[in-house]
Amino acid sequence: MARRWRKPLLTMLAATAASITMFPILWMLLISLKTQREALSLPPRLIFMPVFDAYASLWSRGGFAQGLANSAMVSLLTLAFCVFVGGLAAYAMSRFAFVGARTMLFAMLVTRIFPPVALITPYFLTLSALGLQDTLAGLAIAYVAMNLPLAVWMLKGYFDAIPIEIEQCAMIDGATRWQAATRITLPLIAPGLAATSVFVFVGAWNEFLFALVLTSRLARTLPTRIAEFVGDTGIDWPQIMAASAIALAPVLIATFILQRHIAQGLTAGAIKG
Numbered sequence: 001m002a003r004r005w006r007k008p009l010l011t012m013l014a015a016t017a018a019s020i021t022m023f024p025i026l027w028m029l030l031i032s033l034k035t036q037r038e039a040l041s042l043p044p045r046l047i048f049m050p051v052f053d054a055y056a057s058l059w060s061r062g063g064f065a066q067g068l069a070n071s072a073m074v075s076l077l078t079l080a081f082c083v084f085v086g087g088l089a090a091y092a093m094s095r096f097a098f099v100g101a102r103t104m105l106f107a108m109l110v111t112r113i114f115p116p117v118a119l120i121t122p123y124f125l126t127l128s129a130l131g132l133q134d135t136l137a138g139l140a141i142a143y144v145a146m147n148l149p150l151a152v153w154m155l156k157g158y159f160d161a162i163p164i165e166i167e168q169c170a171m172i173d174g175a176t177r178w179q180a181a182t183r184i185t186l187p188l189i190a191p192g193l194a195a196t197s198v199f200v201f202v203g204a205w206n207e208f209l210f211a212l213v214l215t216s217r218l219a220r221t222l223p224t225r226i227a228e229f230v231g232d233t234g235i236d237w238p239q240i241m242a243a244s245a246i247a248l249a250p251v252l253i254a255t256f257i258l259q260r261h262i263a264q265g266l267t268a269g270a271i272k273g
Helices: 002-032 036-040 053-058 064-095 101-111 116-129 136-160 164-172 177-188 190-206 209-214 222-227 237-257 259-268
Strands: none
Touching: 002 237, 036 237, 053 237, 064 101, 064 136, 064 190, 064 222, 064 237, 101 136, 116 136, 116 209, 136 190, 136 209, 164 177, 177 190, 190 237, 209 222, 222 237, 237 259
16 A cells, blocks of 8 residues: 555655745746836736846846856866866876875865855955956866865766776776776766766856955956846846846756766765775
């Protein structure tokens, strides 16, 4: 009897959890397709004629397109550097026993313990001294420093899950260490690379505090531009919801495309070879 009701109950719980998770996103999309008057109406109108005025007006708003381009550039730079350098570091720590490896890993973990607000002043002073304040390069450096430890820890777990004997067999057959790592091990941890890439990209794409403090005009990113929609005269809810939907789109697209690899990567990263 219990087994008979188990599947419907689990399905109902899953549907409830999905509905709770998706409701804010659906509500955001609905508001973005309304006029300001309809967005403020009480009770809320669920049946209305959708309009795209909020999306059209975003591109004429000063700084929005530049903020979108800045976010894309900084996030992609952060992603490329963290995955490449983090992959090399994780491979070295996984495959080679050297003095200080555990200490280095622990030191990277400690950097994730500090709240970002405690680190913002040292970053600001350092970038200002280097002449990198309010630049995409300076912001990317800060994001790399925040996300590189996460990339190393995640990728090390995926490398540990691949037996080293596979590479040793390839090297016995004549492959170099680099060939064994790139042609054999790297494809095997592709799901892990996908999961790590999504975490790093989302961390850089959604970051607000560092972008707010470390930039002032030229390097403003999308989250800081959206915050500027809140003014003294009120909030244009359709515009801010449209901007939020545009900001959410790349993350959702990447997650849906890579969802199978992300699930496999998160599972594989928990297994030690």
